[in-house]
Amino acid sequence: MKIRDGLRINYIYVFFVVFFILLFLRITYLQVFRKNFFQNLAQNQYYRLIPLSGKRGAIFDSKGRILATEINTHSVFADPLFIKDKETVARILSENLDLPKQKIKERLMQKKRFVWIKRKISWSEKEKIKAMKIKGVGFLREHKRFYPQDKLTSSLLGITDIDSRGVDGLEFQYDSYLCGKDGMVRVLQDSSSHEVILTPQIITPQEGRDIVLTIDSQLQYWVENFLEETIKKFSAKEGSVVIMNAATGEILVLANYPNFNPNNLKEFSPQLMRDKAVCDMFEPGSVFKAVTLIAAIEENTFSDSDVIFCENGSYKIPGSTLHDVHPYGSLNFRQVFEKSSNIGVGKIANKVGGQKIYTYIKKLGFGDKTGIDLPGEIRGNVKPLSSWSKTSPYMIPIGQEVGVNLIQLVRAYAVIANGGYLIKPHVVKGIYSQGICKETPVERKMVISALTAARAKGILEDVVKKGTGKLADIEGVKIGGKTGTAQYFDVKLKRYSQTQYRASFVGFISDLDPPVVIGVSVFEPKGSHYGGVVSAPLFKKIAEKTIKYLGGEKMPAVAAANQNQ
């Protein structure tokens, strides 16, 4: 009996020893070999990672007015696992968030732990839903891009997507600077899913850099209004205006009409968003005659008194016939440009020579991108000399068979206004980051002599005083410029349209120091299609405001006129 009892005890002893050894091995396995797995599992339950989004940089105008900024907002999400009555929750959310009930229900039916209901809602919407205390519905703090000036400068600024990434305009071009870097914070989470800030581990988010533009939004406002008035008056399709500081290349105004409200992307369309001044190519017409003017002066081919016979309005050239709107007989060199005679300019260009005209076209920056810091700039179309037809030496100098954008034209006229320098236009004045500013340098190179520029300036001032640009004239102020009326080349029909025109005026205010160049282009005006009738008055309105705003007191002529009043 005793032996049996001893055996039993031994069995129990062995059993327990084996049990504890197995237990020890299991514990060792769990604690040593599976340590990381279980540690992660526990940490995932105890800790929560909260993303901290790096705020996107703001965009200011040259006077410090906010053009684009970020505001805090909330997005609604749901954890479908927690929502039992999906039908009711979908109905409540639909009523308060202005979303279709079915769409919400579909999202709630998904077998996920996280679904977006609506992103970037208003404060009142958030407060309403929060007050309902719906289980399984939560909010995440996010940033939202906000454009306080609404439509103003919209085509220049562009837009961002829902995740605050730039998709067009300046927002796209400077996305790498504007974009902040996201951070993260790890906090403890209690049993009720409340965040407890206990020894938080933070990866600090980095704010994006702020950008200061050369644009003046007050001037932009006036110009956009004037442009809209003109477009409506002439029932035109679209139009653009550019104002540039001729000495530095700073773009003071870049206006397009029609435009869009970046705060309301429901009315958005890619056509509205296109920056027409930069991305649209057109045949410039007579505004391009400035190239021939410069070439003839720089090459010393003509003096002011040289007479050119303008064939009384019709002149046969190889392969075509040149016409003038008004027939002219003999005109001197200056008068050819004052009256904008196609025949006169054609003859001047022919004497200067195709090779040299081509050289000056390239020298003035046509056919190449200006390098403006905006996306989608069109290069334009300047045929290489080898591709010129028999008509090209006559047609190109009068602004046909050549494609340009408005910025290129403004830059070419700036060469005349600033004494011979080809400048790189820019819209960003500087990029600011933590008190450090990286300013955009002025890039320029001399392409014509100061004397040539001065002589061309004088002739273009006469165009405004006595010639086709009379409606742009402001009494007591020196203004130079050139009108342009170009027929639209219909690519589908492969011929010039008889109804579609582009009326342009590009000019400069010589009296301002530094001078400014203003380029105006209106597409498909009705009633009248002449640059001198449609665009010159618009130029005048803009020039008057610009002079007043940018400091007429500095201009002796204007100051004298003011004193006489």
Place this chain on the structure above:
Amino acid sequence: MKKKSFAIFIVFLFIASLTFLHQKILIYVEAYKISKNHRLSNELVDKRDYLVYNLTKETSVQKINQWAEKNNFSPTEKVLALNLRRAEPAKPTNKVMAMFNDLLGIPTGSSTALAGEKE
């Protein structure tokens, strides 16, 4: 003696553990308080942002210009110049006081600043 020392040790250990636990709880209580304040501060920041949003929207270039056009408001185009003139100093009757004022550089008389419109 040994028993007494052991008892004291146990009591000491108990008190130390209790204090440790108390401190640990206090840390959690503070953490909860901070979390609550953090939440509150976030809510206030949000409210402020919405107010700034409304303010910025109402003071945009467009709104200001529209208001100016509606009310025919135009800033003066002539430059206002401040014509700062100092009035003739009134001479003190007391010679000692005058000398004292001169020594310390105390100005006498009243100065006037007149704003005049430059014609």
